[in-house]
Amino acid sequence: MKTYLVTGGAGFIGSNFVHYMLNKYSDIKIINVDLLTYAGNLENLKEVENNPNYRFVNADITNKDAIERIFAEEEIDFVVNFAAESHVDRSISDPEIFVKTNVIGTTNLLNIAKHNWLIGDDEFKEGKKFLHVSTDEVYGSLGETGFFTEDTPLDPHSPYSASKASSDLMAKAYHDTYKMPINITRCSNNYGPYQFPEKLIPLVINNCLNNTDIPVYGDGLNIRDWLYVEDHCKAIDMVINNGRLGEVYNIGGHNERTNIQIIKTIINYLNEKVNGNITEDLIKYVKDRKGHDRRYGIDPTKITNELGWEPETKFEDGIIKTIEWYLSNKEWMENITNETYQEYYNKTYNK
Ligand code: NAD
Ligand code: DAU
Secondary structure, eight states: OEEEEEESTTSHHHHHHHHHHHHHOSSEEEEEEEOOOTTOOGGGGGGGTTOTTEEEEEOOTTOHHHHHHHHHHSOOOEEEEOOSOOOHHHHHHOOHHHIIIIIIIHHHHHHHHHHHHEETTTEEOTTOEEEEEEEGGGGOOOOSSOOBOTTSOOOOOSHHHHHHHHHHHHHHHHHHHHOOOEEEEEEOOEESTTOOTTSHHHHHHHHHHTTOOEEEETTSOOEEEOEEHHHHHHHHHHHHHHOOTTOEEEEOOSOEEEHHHHHHHHHHHHHHHTOTTOOGGGEEEEOOOTTOOOBOOBOOHHHHHHHOOOOOSOHHHHHHHHHHHHHHTHHHHHHHSOHHHHHHHHHHTTO
16 A cells, blocks of 8 residues: 655645545555645545545655654655745745745655655665655746747746745755656646635635635736646646656646637636626736746657646636636635635735
8 A cells, every 4th residue: 555645735725636546546645734824725625535545744855853753643645845935925925925925835745754754875775756746837927939848948937836836946956956756747727626816716705705806817828728727637647657756747638728819718608607796797807926937838659658748628618617616615715714814815906
């Protein structure tokens, strides 16, 4: 039985990953370590909390004692590092916590995993791997043509992406220096269930349902490359099992859309299915995000050719599944959009 230490498993992608893995495999154990920041929510994991193959530990990835204790209690085979501060706008107003969690936290995990997995001078126990979950934002911004490949130079712009690039380089350094078995994955924008409504898609759904303005940064023509979260989870599982050690794998499904296209798709669906009063009148163009990257686009050739990964969910289907999930889980949205979040939202949009 393989044991996975999943960090940040109470967040958006982490919780989807825990569900994906426990549904797929009956012979694995998952230890989920999460600090339960504003973005972490145990409601996301209600269905698995009594699963004997699942254990939750409330701890900070920067805490040496807490992480060492987990390694002492469990024979960890794989670390899958999702835990991070993940929102670009928050990194612009408060960069320091991004350095603490994303850079120092990742380094702490790498160090403790190395210490526990190393046998001899530069030999690691058989079958161990540290998978660091990263983002396409480390490559910076594209012009109208071209795609990010694994060889695109790192050129992060926001404090968030700079902290992710730094943590990627620490993972690479542990491989290059100590021969530690690592992989790094860099995925494009995810969407799906359990995403905190500070991110574009759940924010638009939530604002439409509450008849609140939808803030569109700049001209609304920035482009993101959207991937259904389950396809990301599937890719991570493939990289853990078959990724070549030390390699980076880009993950994305060639699904580029402008922000305004995304927003209008959601409004039109809700207008038809929920309430005719939900219209494009809710759209409000606001001041642009500082340093706003113009376009992201992933070239997934490497993961497709080497590991056979392909996205399964077309955007047209995934966005409907996603909207329907939020419509069926209004309580989840109400619980998560608590006072702290409302304060942040009102401050951000000067309400
Ligand atoms: P999220 O913000 O929804 O979740 C982050 C989780 O990490 C939360 O559960 C939070 O409580 C936990 N956490 C934060 N600080 C912690 C700490 N110090 N110790 C322990 N736990 C802590 O993020 P997400 O969108 O699910 O992203 C997960 C990972 O995937 C991140 O590393 C992010 O950079 C990366 N990523 C995200 C996307 C995307 O579109 N959301 C795309 C590519 C890569
Ligand atoms: O590309 C992967 C990244 O995608 C991840 O690494 C990040 O963790 C994740 O947050 C996401 O970053 P983005 O900045 O692309 O996502 P966000 O949902 O914040 O914004 C998507 C686009 O929509 C971006 O161009 C900014 C714009 N936007 C966003 C919000 C929240 C708006 O126009 N209005 C908004 O209110």
